[in-house]
Amino acid sequence: MTVTQKGVTSDWLATELDGNHRPSRENAIVAVSQTLVDGAVVSLNASGHVQVFGGAVDEKAAGVFVGEVATGAGATGKGVIVARTAKIVAEKLTWKSGLAGAKQTAALADLAALHITTVRSA
Template identity: 50%
Template sequence: MSASKTYTLGKPTSAWLAVELDGNHRPSRENKIVAAGQTLTDGMVVGYDENAHIVQISKSNASAIGIFIGDTVTTASNETGQGVIVARTAKVVGENLVFPDGLTADTQAQVFSALAQLDITLIRSA
């Protein structure tokens, strides 16, 4: 595996992404390994699993590390994949983010607080 980082552009526009850090190679974004058995879609809030692979945020894992951006990535139960997240310095439309069904308001508040620590802040849609 190469030691250099490459940044892949996700979809050029997303309903949830209002503004991100501008510059060479989209500095708000990072390439990440998608955990096995996942289906990640554009705008889905993600965290890490025990292997430091990205997974959809859940009631038991509200430690958000970013927001998945781009085309849907689905991994089989025995394979990992590649994905891109917005990991820092962005403004997002909170109501357009993707959360799992049944996530409580308190857990969502924890997620938004974790995102704020990454300088990913919420704005209202127009």
């Protein structure tokens, strides 16, 4: 039997704002046909729904997904993202398969503009 350890939020989230209702986080609507995992870098589509960050020319990273959700064709879902003022461990984030390093760097810059900054892995 093979046991695979799932990542947890504490692997990639070093610190966030303290206070009532976790002020670094926002509730979000997950776009159709998405599979989001804990620590996935996300962007917003034209409808303002969360989707996996894909690195398109005009796409901006909007946060990091907390938890897991999968949506089907034609169905949205509910989720939570870290949307502001936090420290993250970049090496532990989850990226879209095949996303180039330059696109990841651009996404991290987008997150830094939201005061979501990186710290080194322990």
